[in-house]
Amino acid sequence: MKSKPNFVVWFNEVTKKDIPLVGGKGANLGEMTNAGIPVPPGFIVTAAAYFDFIEKASLHDKIKTLLEPLDVHDSKQLQEIALKVQKLITEAKMPPETARAIEEAYVKMEKGLVAVRSSATAEDLPEASFAGQQATFLNIQGEKDVVVAVQGCWASLFGARAIFYRQEQGFEHFKVGIAVPVQRMVQSEAAGVMFTVEPTTSDKGKLIIEAVLGLGEMIVSGDVTPDHYSINKKDVKILSKEIKKQEWKLVKQAGAHGKADNIKIDLTKEEQAKQKITDAEIIELAKIGLTLEKHYDFPQDVEWATENGKIYIVQTRPITTLKETAGAAHDIDATVLLSGAPASPGVAWGPVKIVPDPSQIDKVLNGDILVAEMTTPDFVPAMKRAAAIVTDRGGRTAHAAIVSRELGIPCVVGCEKATAILKDGQIITVDGGNGKVYQGKIEVKSDVIIRARGEVKTKTKLLANLAQPEIVDRVAKRDVDGIGLLRAEFMVAEIGEHPSAMIEEGRGQEFVDKLAAGLSTFTKAFHPRQVVYRTNDFKSNEYKALKGGEKFEQDEENPMIGYRGASRYISDIATFKLELAAIKKVRQTYDNLWVMIPFVRTVAEMERT
Template sequence: MYSVLFNKAEESSRLAGAKGMNLIKLRKNGLPVPDGFVIQTNALTRFIEDNQLQGGDEQMGRAIMNGTFSKELKDELTASFYELRESYASAAVRSSSASEDLEGASFAGQYETYLNIKTEEEFLGKVKECWASFFSARVSRYKEKMQNDITEPLMGVVVQGLIESEVSGVIFSRNPLTHDDRELMISASYGLGEAIVSGSVTPDTYIVNKETFQIEKEIGLKEMFMFSQAEGVAEKETSTDMRSRFCLDDERVKELAELTKKTEALYGYPVDLEFGIAENKLYLLQARPITTIEQDQKAADEKREFMMTPLDQKDFWLNMEANIEGPVSPLFASLIVPALEYGLQQSTKTFPVMGVEIERVKLHQGRIFSKQKKIAEQPPSEQTEALFPVLAERMYDIINETFLPFYKGLDELAHVTHTPESALDAFQKLKAFYLKGYEEHFNIIFPQVALNMKLEAMYGQIEEENSTLLYEMLAGVMNKSLETDRHLWLLAREVNNSPALRHVFSTYHADELPQTLLQSEEGKRFLQQVGHFLEEYGWRSVKSHDLIEETWAENPYFALSNIQNYVRSGYDFDSEFGKTIEKRKQLYASFLEKIEDDGFRKTFDRYYQWTLSSSVVKDDHHFYIDAMLDAKARLCLLKIGELLKEQGVIDHREDIWYLYGDEVEEALTSPEPMQEKAAERKQLLRDYQLLEAPAYLGTPTAEQLQVAEQITGSITEDEKNTEHHIYGLAASSGIASGPVKIIRDAGEFSRFSSGDVLVCKMTTPLWTSLFQDAKAVITDTGGILSHAAIIAREYGLPAVLGTRAATDRLKDGDIVTVDGTSGKITIVKRASY
């Protein structure tokens, strides 16, 4: 017997193929499956024998299409077909491999489906096409990938009455996005189900709680629908009315949910179903076990655990944009997100001074978000207090013992020619070091935060308002950012002292300077000096906290551009820095006079001196850890990118940034082309850059908002804002007026002119060069200890930070007055265009 009706077949008959076995099982258990029959796998064996076929997969496929049916085989198959056609206008013919849809080897989508089959000739032709698909190249590759050793051609064919579905769809009994067993997901659209299976339409989506039947739904475009015609299947665009409404009502969704639960209970594990609805009757067209769930779960837990799921987004997550401006590249995300999570989890437990613990850190649309929980706020422990006098020294001990030795190894790796084994070893060591590095990063930062909070509390006992002045009393201490600027200024002095060099820097554009300087001996000597500068200070990237942009060490343009700015501006670094020191001393002397209690004055002075000496921690840890680790990692990874290019995995070495870490490791072990994936990710990163990232996800409570603002500053726009006023955090005192210049990234630095008011999302040490020319600084994000606040105070610039709205509300050329003492920005005059 070569064919058997669903209702007469044995459930366990392997001759039916997997799809056939599933349909037989469903029909036998009373589920609404359309009638049909199975052409058993022995029919293909008989066909091969009758035609004496042999050869490899490719030859076998062609031979089957050219073969003929024996009279016995043809008569039996066509008899079953005509019997089915007595009840249905047409049939669907689908392949049913014995290895398809079975546990551990889901071949879904690898074989063939044919709809609206009406004639004997069509029927027999499609049966041969299903058989031939078993030998197709794509199935052979898939079998090889799955390590499937089935050599016997166990291919059955399912022939089923075609349901002319008005609505059809796919159901997953376990939410495939979140892997949540408590939810099922339905995707539905109009017409025959092939439109959804093939991905031709954007369906309506329904998430259903399997216990309460609560429904969450999202409308899809449902761009077209497929339907049967006299011959074959046609497509037609949906109407505006069809697109604007859901294709299933809530009662039908609940009915589908009940059917899914019943089917899942029958199998005993998660399933995916295909259904159709015709003349108000529901049909179950296919069911198969979800064999990829363990693989998907493993990918989510081990490889992409740091990616935020829809289920995650129901919780409150805080955008970490004040520290890491997104979006970030996939490879950097693979390194930094687990490192941030590990480091923050360790340090918020060790130093619980802010009243929060970090639960998770995850990536959403290229941005990094953290999830924290409120804990009892505790004063610094005795162990933490004992660190206060030595915070800076302690930081340098950690840098010298942990970071600099590792960087020496990275420098060597940036000049090697890798084998796959050495590249994999280097990458895995780098990945492990990011975890260690960020544990130490926060181990350095959190005790300083505790000290600052302690001093703020003491300051508040004397001055209830204007805490900005406290931090101006901590300015005027040389740190690595200022030290970098001073060296650039000293190089600019050399230029000004040489008529020949001054002529070059005054005449040529910054990108022409390297070539022009090479044309004279004096110019060459100056470039050597710049090279020595970059060996020590060039470890910062154009895009801070990522790997995708050049470092200063790779390209002298960036340093030369800054030197040129000093040459043209006439800025005197030492003179201005001396003024900042003098202002600090005067402010502190005035403040001490306000303290009447001698004992409190001595205590405050002790904590103040500790805070002053540790004020370098903010910028110096960024110099040696945040910036230097990424910059040196970039050069090391570029060498791995060269190897992947040679192996045909990517087209260009810098395409490595668009692979996730697990993909890099996999490619080094088993190289496969990933050019298309890299190109898609590159475009996606560009798309993410155009999105306005939310300050937070979820619906926070008032307490959660308060805790979040302790960490990052304001996360919502100030309610006091009006048409002519914007409010933010008073970060550096003083009042100044000037024209707005909105700068979005380092590529726009050349647009900034002396006397402009700098308006931006946030700043990093790379932005420090703009401060010498700015009249004032305004940012969307950032708090009192952010980079923008610290450098504004060092340069004596009024600054209002954390406005959440400045880059949207202000335009280039608007005249504003920035009051850095009160935190108010006044729009004096709008630019006319």
């Protein structure tokens, strides 16, 4: 970095040392760029440009005057003043030299669609966390529109939630700045995911790549079954390739600025049958994956895309579902009805229940094998009753695969014709570890040894990680000292309604009673052993999906680091009080219930909670 305060800098000019000037997002983009990771190119409008704008537009005193009488606990007043401040910022004229520098940088990166993101930062407040409070603008195109979007990001620094947070934390509004990374949006010809270890078996010697043509979100939705490539990490050679037929692809609709409008395009027969990326691209991508794993010193879950023959890394994060050892492989000698991708290990048998639509999930009873084209969140209640899951479409990162691993039940995805070949009531056996479906009932001896309670004494407590009431009695019989993490999310999802909506309808006590009933299932089964309950850590997109949630939740670019956990409790006090009332109700009968507060960003935040 140069010593003078540049208003526009390129990713390769910054490092993690420049966080006060370019924010955490900008610094991370710089780190990855300088590490040789091919992130989509871009530049950062620095916090210095924002402070210069506030000074030259003479906004400091005007904003201060608006904020002085504000009571942030008066929600109506907070919203009104936030809108007034934002209007001041968006209607003020940006200094011509700053606007010109932004336009010139956009032209230099060859224009096209870009994402304009916010990254708040404060040099004197290292303990501050501003994640999820500011705006993001996607699919922006044209010099003038980029300048307007940057100014929109500046204005979002005074959104209602951001003002509330700073006031509650005792931060001075004018000590907090905002940097704005502007990054090219990849118009992916092919896209997918990469795991630097095998995700189903946790085999650290293999690297796995899944690929589709078009946009990558089709993989998670399970709308198509991706190609699957396995690579030996030691010599970076391809071990195996599974090429899957893809009938259509998703692409960004031209001109859909600021919207997530995607369109389906049918593929030709030649395109449907082709390998999604070349062998050379598979090897190149695998090498990038190994570089990422080495850079972050941990196995990575990577999202990637290709454009004009070049590979870009869109996102990388640590893999959180690793197992120390894989379960034993089962050699079953029986008639194979179907083969697909092994998505969740284990062997289970039961009667087939074909569910063509989530409106028919009630037909799935405990111990049935759920068979569907693919699953969505609406299938979850039935998935929790199923002994195993089989789907026509999807890969190892599709919804069915992720939820099955969470539930600990076998799953085979991408079988293509499961709903056509299998019949309701037919007895089948599902081998999720090998991706096979067999005719009839096959019982396989488990390689898991379950000890009786008290058989082994340890100085360290052995505590379970639980969320599903359906398995609590089984786990409670095992040699564990209690529950170290009882997650609220399954119970809240079962209630199915946004708590704020229930409060608005005068049904807050109903929420309390239902949550208390769910908690009691666990405390009763484990009493007197401790049960540590992690209060609800739903993210804004998950809250929004609940009945009535649309009214109470805003869209966030990255809900994972947004409005959640402790920061939510101190601003949405009414909902948190319902949860505390449920905890209090349970403790009147079961004194083994403990509480954990999730996603605490600062000590002050915890004190307020």
